Amino acid sequence: MIQVRQLSYKVGQKKLLDNVSFTLGGGEHLAIIGANGAGKSTLLKLLCKEMTSKEGEILLAGRPITAFSLKELATFRAVLSQQHTLAVSFTVQEIVLMGRYPHFEQQPSAHDLTIIKAAMEETGVIDFSNRHYHTLSGGEQQRVQLARVIAQIYDQPGGLLFLDEPTNGLDMLYQQQVLLLARSLADRGFSVISILHDVNFASRYADKVLLLKEGKVVAFGTPTEVVTCDHIHEAFGINVTLMEGENFKCPLILPNVIIN
Numbered sequence: 001m002i003q004v005r006q007l008s009y010k011v012g013q014k015k016l017l018d019n020v021s022f023t024l025g026g027g028e029h030l031a032i033i034g035a036n037g038a039g040k041s042t043l044l045k046l047l048c049k050e051m052t053s054k055e056g057e058i059l060l061a062g063r064p065i066t067a068f069s070l071k072e073l074a075t076f077r078a079v080l081s082q083q084h085t086l087a088v089s090f091t092v093q094e095i096v097l098m099g100r101y102p103h104f105e106q107q108p109s110a111h112d113l114t115i116i117k118a119a120m121e122e123t124g125v126i127d128f129s130n131r132h133y134h135t136l137s138g139g140e141q142q143r144v145q146l147a148r149v150i151a152q153i154y155d156q157p158g159g160l161l162f163l164d165e166p167t168n169g170l171d172m173l174y175q176q177q178v179l180l181l182a183r184s185l186a187d188r189g190f191s192v193i194s195i196l197h198d199v200n201f202a203s204r205y206a207d208k209v210l211l212l213k214e215g216k217v218v219a220f221g222t223p224t225e226v227v228t229c230d231h232i233h234e235a236f237g238i239n240v241t242l243m244e245g246e247n248f249k250c251p252l253i254l255p256n257v258i259i260n
């Protein structure tokens with residue numbers, strides 16, 4: 001469970017986050033959405049303890065994030081970030097095994113090896129487990145990184161998974177598969193938080209949506225509560241048509257054509 005209470009973050013006089021509060025239970029997938037510069041990455045960095053704030057509070061499983069060492073956090077929270085620069089070429093399997101580093105000292109156990117195989121299977125990278133990472137396409141590399149973070153918390157039900165634009169660079173099939181995987185991880189008890197640019201993906205695959213604008217919460221709740229024409233107009237400055245009704249299980253939006 002993640003509780004965020006009145007969280008703010010400033011750089012100089014600029015408030016990047018302003019009084020953000022929300023709660024996410026185990027077994028839930030939260031999508032953070034908002035325009036460029038709205039504060040999504042800033043919030044994710046604070047939730048991962050990549051940055052810290054003096055204003056407000058973040059509780060993980062009821063304990064302040066400040067009470068966890070980074071080493072302890074690494075055993076139950078995993079982060080898929082956007083940049084994956086590797087100076088040395090590793091095989092796919094070696095990279096996925098890195099996800100297990102917080103769990104073993106010298107040699108991976110049979111349990112660790114079973115987990116990395118399962119993570120590679122679930123992300124569809126098992127067939128190139130012996131290939132060198134640098135020889136993979138951008139989308140394939142993204143799936144390998146996803147396998148690594150899943151492996152990290154695979155055996156930690158109640159673990160936390162943070163995904164920064166997980167569908168970036170993926171084709172249509174894998175975009176859906178990655179979000180379905182996020183869904184199934186939430187169903188296993190993980191709390192999953194994704195930054196998504198596609199509002200319709202957020203609506204279809206997340207249980208809760210947090211819509212930010214200029215560091216402030218425009219709306220937080222279920223997709224039906226958050227994805228409305230008024231909220232989208234307020235946050236993105238565009239008019240949309242909402243498609244909802246019996247044929248749609250969740251609200252989907254279609255931007256209206258802009259006529260100059």
Ligand SMILES: Nc1ncnc2c1ncn2[C@@H]1O[C@H](COP(=O)(O)OP(=O)(O)OP(=O)(O)O)[C@@H](O)[C@H]1O
Binds near residue numbers: 016034036040041
């Ligand atoms: N160190 C910093 N100093 C000053 N401004 C910063 C700093 N870091 C971020 N910002 C600004 O804070 C705002 C929020 O940035 P953030 O990266 O959180 O936005 P975002 O919602 O993730 O955007 P995007 O969708 O473009 O990735 C932006 O206007 C950004 O320029």
